[in-house]
Amino acid sequence: MKSDFSLLAALRNDESIQRQLMIEACVYLDAEVQAWIRRRTHDPQGAFWVVDADGPRGFVQLTQIQSGSADLGICLAANVRGKGVATEAMRLLATEARQRGCRKLTLRVLRVNHRAIAFYRKLKFSTVDLKRRLHFDGRHWRDVLFMEKRLR
Ligand SMILES: CC(C)(COP(=O)(O)OP(=O)(O)OC[C@H]1O[C@@H](n2cnc3c(N)ncnc32)[C@H](O)[C@@H]1OP(=O)(O)O)[C@@H](O)C(=O)NCCC(=O)NCCS
Secondary structure (H helix, E strand, O other): OHHHHHHHHHHHOOHHHHHHOOOOOOOOOHHHHHHHHHHHHHOOOOEEEEEEOOOEEEEEEEEEEEOOEEEEEEEEOHHHOOOOHHHHHHHHHHHHHHHOOOOEEEEEEEOOOHHHHHHHHHOOOEEEEEEEEEEEOOOOEEEEEEEEEEOO
């Protein structure tokens, strides 16, 4: 849908989101956004959904679905954060992951992304590793936390 594409293109081109998601900081042309969406939606070991809360508001994804585990990603537009949308999106994501045979969700998050870390802790993810100075964001080397949660 056109409105989904506009939202995804806006998120992809948001500088602070680029930093938080550890993707290259640059301007992504429409064709590059389309290629990213195609990669995510055609990945045989992945799944991708637009979060709809009275319109498109973000996305959630699973990647590297294998051996009972999957890596998750979540990103919401700033104007719907702090409203429980992320919690509901994660509940649905966990249900989908379970249906695809996953018993564990894993993720990576920048140590400076305090809001996301608080969000994951609230959902009972635990930290399993901390890699110092793992990611260069164009200005600084950043520590990265590895978190995971067993699904029931
Ligand atoms: C991560 C994300 C999905 C969380 O969704 P959210 O709606 O912001 O989540 P919440 O409102 O539940 O906030 C999570 C917790 O962070 C804390 N928090 C809120 N605002 C905060 C702030 N400015 N700084 C630090 N912590 C904050 C609170 O403890 C809150 O828990 P509470 O509701 O029990 O008080 C969302 O912020 C987002 O899309 N961020 C941009 C992309 C991103 O960073 N994705 C994760 C990459 S690994």
